[in-house]
Amino acid sequence: MNPSSSRLPITCSVEKLQQELTICENDLWTPHFNTNRYEGNWTSVSLRSQSGLVNDITSFSNKKYINTPLLDRCHYFKEIMDWFKCEKEAVRLLRLGPNSEIKEHTDNDTSYEDGFFRIHIPVVTNTDVFFYVDKKRVLMEMGECWYADFQLPHSVENKSSEPRIHLTLDCLRNEWSDRLFEEMGFDIHFSSNKNQYSEEVKQQIIAELxxxxxxxxxxxxxxxQSK
Structure with missing residues (x-):
């Protein structure tokens, strides 16, 4: 079985990340649509979305994604995206407010074995942020790049008085990423059993949409509804 989380061999400039964050601060940060999954304040702004709008923060697989106008102003974020030599779907900044919590949940089809990988790059964080994947705490430092298998149970609690902000990239697996993950110690031939949304979770999502x-x-x- 492959690791539930793993740090990538790339480190980003914290100074440049935070400079570009200031460009995004005045844009429309949209609350996450699934309000049952969190308590407090959890918002996002899109650099790449299905509609090309910054307030379109949905992330579903097998959809066409395009850059938003905000990305045109964020040259360093674009440079980071270009480092990943693969197709990108949603690219967002995710902000978890002070004293806020993302409850434990799973995201369907979000493991590398499913042909997908989500990258988290902390832009603003601190030691009072508790990020768990498969019951294990993952300590992510600012500027680091991390993969996690979000098909496993995961949760985040921000116990600090400051927001936690991550740059996230949803990427599609290809030969380039296979070489990268193999170098990171992954068995790229490993297969996982896919889970589907339970009917209860599906109806919750539909009701909120x-x-x-x-x-x-x-x-x-x-x-x-077609699934």
Whole structure:
């Protein structure tokens, strides 16, 4: 079995990350649509989304994604994206507010074995942020790049008085990433058993999407109902 989380052999400039964060601070940070998954304040802004809008923060596989206008102003974020020689889906900044919590949950089809990998790069964080994957605490320092298998149970608690902000990249597996992950000690031939959303979770997501009618949400609902 492959590691539940692993640090990548790349380190980003914290100074440049935080400089680009200031460019994004005045944009529309949108609360996460699944309000049952968190307590407090959990918001996001998109650098790459399905619609090309910064407030389109949904992340679903097998969809077409395009850059948002915000990315055009964030040259260092673009440089980081270009380091990953693979197709990118959603690229977002995720902000968990002070004294806020993302409850333990799983995200379907988000393990490397499923052909997908999500990268987390802490832009602002501290030692009072507790990030757990498969019941194990993952200590992520600012500027580091981390992969985690988010198909496993995971949660985050920000016990500090400051926000925790990560740059996240949703990437699609290819030959380049296979070489990278193999160098990191992964068995790239390992296969996992895929899970599906439970009917209860699916209905919760649909109900929350219906509270915010839009063409994008209607397509997501249709996709969920067809499964």
């Amino acid at each position: 219906m509270q915010n009618p839009s063409e994008i949400n209607a397509k997501i609902i249709a996709g969920l």
